[in-house]
Amino acid sequence: MIIKKGQMITFAEGEYSDYCVEALVCAIKEFNVKEKQAEWEGEHTELKVYKYRSRPRKEVKGTAFLPWLVSQGLVEDVDYIEIHTGSYGEVDIDIRRCRLTA
Numbered sequence: 001m002i003i004k005k006g007q008m009i010t011f012a013e014g015e016y017s018d019y020c021v022e023a024l025v026c027a028i029k030e031f032n033v034k035e036k037q038a039e040w041e042g043e044h045t046e047l048k049v050y051k052y053r054s055r056p057r058k059e060v061k062g063t064a065f066l067p068w069l070v071s072q073g074l075v076e077d078v079d080y081i082e083i084h085t086g087s088y089g090e091v092d093i094d095i096r097r098c099r100l101t102a
Helices: 033-044 065-071
Strands: 008-013 020-027 045-048 057-060 075-077 080-087 090-098
Touching: 020 065, 033 045, 033 065, 065 075
Parallel strands: none
Antiparallel strands: 008 020, 020 075, 045 057, 080 090
């Protein structure tokens, strides 16, 4: 997948109640994210096997993916404002200024 210069990208992790957006960045030059993922994984992850798990899993052994993309000059942090409108049908407007640094 090609990321175009100027494309806004969110980085998220977790599932269900653990899900969160960690950062909003902007691409400062075009790049192929799958190629960069493969390059990063080769340098900064390792396959671990645990006795209690049914399958091996990849774990970070160095720099995380987003800081690595920043260090490669591919993306930069974006200042933004989050407007949270509430939850579970209850209106509760909350405005926050955000900058999530890699």
